[in-house]
Amino acid sequence: MIAVVIGGGTMGAGIAHLLLAGGHEVVVAEHGASRVAAARRAVEKSLAVAAGRGKLDRDPDELLRGLTLVEHLADVPAELVIEAVPEDAELKRRVLGNAARACPDAVLASNTSSLSISELAEGLPAERVIGMHFFNPVPVRELVELVHHDRLDPAVLAKTRAWAEQLGKTVIEVRDSPGFAxxxxxxxxxxxxxxxxxxxxxxxxxxxxxxxxxxxxxxxxxxxxxxxxxxxxxxxxxxxxxxxxxxxxxxxxxxxxxxxxxxxxxxxxxxxxx
Structure with missing residues (x-):
């Protein structure tokens, strides 16, 4: 699978690490050359720490060959997009809108910890917008909270659950509500x-x-x-x-x-x- 992570901060780098370790190709999108460089360093450090603790099955350098970093997301044949930008509804909505155009067949997942998924999905293909709430540090925490809403395609929920479980996470499913569970x-x-x-x-x-x-x-x-x-x-x-x-x-x-x-x-x- 090709997965896109938008935002290369603490959460985004951790999600990228998790996807790379799960055997997926990962594109991380960040704004500006300095942030792109910082995102790469963060993913490299995360993988190196895991390797040092004996938590990786493969060499970090081998995994990093599956990582691409870009400043602008365009025409990526991704199956899954996860936005991990700051908790700002307008920013997340704009990022998801860009992702919907750049990755027309992808599941659009938000890593928000509290914002309404239904509201984030307004004006987007809501049937493929889902909440996918990871916990920090992402490679270590066992839980993923999937947040569903009335317009979500049940097949998207099932597919996203399968991906999370393949990554070694335990999944809980929560109806969209303030702060989820x-x-x-x-x-x-x-x-x-x-x-x-x-x-x-x-x-x-x-x-x-x-x-x-x-x-x-x-x-x-x-x-x-x-x-x-x-x-x-x-x-x-x-x-x-x-x-x-x-x-x-x-x-x-x-x-x-x-x-x-x-x-x-x-x-x-x-x-x-x-």
Missing amino acids: TSRLGVAVGMEAIRLLAEGVASAEDIDTGMRLGYGWPMGPLRLTDLVGLDVRLAIAEHLAAELGPRFEPPALLRAKVAAGELGRKTGRGFFAW
Whole structure:
């Protein structure tokens, strides 16, 4: 299969790694030569780390021969397109529209973690637009959340599920709704953990340890927020608050950290120092 990944950041590079390791040819589209170069480095690093941990069956250099990077997507005979651009509905809609023209037979998948798939599909061939929500780090996390809507062709859902399972993922299917299942639950816990910290109920370390050892979470909600990115979590929480009400209203502490540039692991500081 030829697959296209639009966006070569953390999620896009991880998705590209996953597809390459699954034996597929991958085209990564990014905007501008510097971002194209950065995307290549990110995929190379991801594969090298996996190889160093004994998690790859093939040599990274061999896998990289299946990778093409482009600045402009045009006339690619792809079966699957996955957009992994920032959580901006208009941007995602524009990217998917370009992909629909460049790859007229492809399934059009959005890696959004909270935006309405039905709304993203407006003005597009909605029958082949699906939510395909991966989790960071993509090569490691077992789950893929597939989001279906009323106009989706059931054959597209079945095909996308088969692809995800072939990549070694466990699939859950969720009806299109704000935050789907995982983001809605994850953000609810994350916002409450931030409130606990702001109120001085416990330290960040103790809140996370409580959830790890008391509830079996592999990672506490505050460290997870650092990994996802505080700015990303803020955008999702604002979207959910607008759609579902004040129980998802972002705490002032989260807004303050984002304003201060403390975005988590990617900046070296969030709720923890990295």
